[in-house]
Amino acid sequence: MRLFPLVRPLLFSLEAERAHRLTIDLLTHMPGRPARHDPALGVTVAGLDFPSPVGLAAGVDKDAEAPDAFLALGFGFVEVGTLTPLPQAGNPRPRLFRLPEDRAVINRMGFNNGGQEAARARLAHRAGRPGIVGVNVGANKDAADRIADYAAGVRAMAPVASYLTINISSPNTPGLRTLQEAAALDELLAGAIEARGADGPPIFLKVAPDLATADVDAIARVALDRRIDALIVSNTTISRPPLRSAARDEAGGLSGAPLRDLALERLRDFRRATGGALPLVAAGGIASGADAYARIKAGASLVQLYTALIFHGPGLARRIEKDMMALTKTEGHQSIRTAIGSDR
Structure with missing residues (x-):
């Protein structure tokens, strides 16, 4: 991990998606046990005991190839996917763009993945190993009935998932975000809950910034009425704040540092709309312990990283944990649990 500053120029000399593929290939050869975490970082959400609130967001390990390697790097949990019922190639390449001057990424991947059947086999193979691994499910681009696709994904992946995430917030599948509208969302969640069954894993919902x-109020109302287990706030943004990098005009979802303030604002909106009755998971623009701790104080029980890893390397999760713990103690908290929602 200390070698990352030396390796990064080599990775950045490669096309972004090729560098990502190389990283995953390397990690598949580095299995390991989950890292140890300070007990004061432990958080319980939806009946699951997370050893740390710092997790890996969906999109990094799309096909569940290296969850144990990421747990060994210091993540308290890993979310794989997005996985669709059938394999699909996604959108044409190039579709992943680094914006180094902005510490950001634009992607228009389009749920490229090898399908749920292959990922389910990999996750079944790791059955019995420690570590929380969530599964993010989506609909195929050409699905005649997208709601049925989500139900099928829940049914297929429930036996191998610590929790399931319903992803209706990607901007790169045309029309997908319309499932965030109240009536469609209610039907979708009803189908997902039925497919999950009485003894299945918790269901999280991932929303757009x-x-x-x-919209926030309507989503919160449906989520509370359907008694889902948590909301992930948020995915990438289609908005474009001022950017400096050459790739700033590429189409797709923007993530990284420019998303930080918007994602934090939306987290606060959902905290208000749910009245603290629904656990929140924060994602978007988190690159430091201060960023992560601000989300915790704003009401998040967990946080997720993705884009910052590209710029800061594989040691980021451990650094964030260390800095979060220091901030927690500085503010007089005995554990991260009492800091959740403390900024009111």
Whole structure:
């Protein structure tokens, strides 16, 4: 991990998606046991005991090839996917762009993955190993019935998932975000809950940052009514704040540092809309212990990383944990649990 500053120029000399593929290939040869975490970082969400609130967001390990390697790098949990019922190639390449001057990424991947059957076999093979591994499910681009695709994904992946995430917030599958509308969302969640069954894993819902106040209130109401287990706030944004990098005009979802303030604002909106009755998972623009701790104080029980790993390397999770623990103690908290939602 200390070698990352030396390796990064080599990785950045490669096309972004090729560098990502190389990284995953290397990690598949580095199995390991979950890292140890300070007990004061432990958080319980949806009946699951997370050893640390710092997790890996979906999109990094799309096909569940290296979850144990990421746990060994210091993540408290890993979310794999997005996985669709059938394999699909995704959008044409190039579709992943680094914005180094902005510490950001634009992607228009389009749920490229090898399908749920292959990923389910990999996850079944790791059955019995320690570590929380969530599974993020989506719909195929050409699905005649997208709601049925989500139900099928829940049914297929429930036996191998610590929790399931319903991802309706990607901007790269045309029309997908319309499932965030109240009536469609209610039907979707009803189908997912039925497919999960009485003894299945918790269900999380991942939402977009590009929501008006009325949208936030409607989503929160449906989520509470359907008694889902947590909300992940948020995915990439289709908005474009001022950017400096050459790839700034590429189409797709923007992630990284420019998303930080918007994602934090949306987290606060959902905290208000749910009244603290629903656990929140924060994602988007988190690159430091201060960023992560700000989300915890704003009401998040867990946080997830992705884009910052590209710029800061594989030691980021451990550094964030260390800095979060220092901030927790500085503010007089005995554990991260009492810091959740403390900034009111």
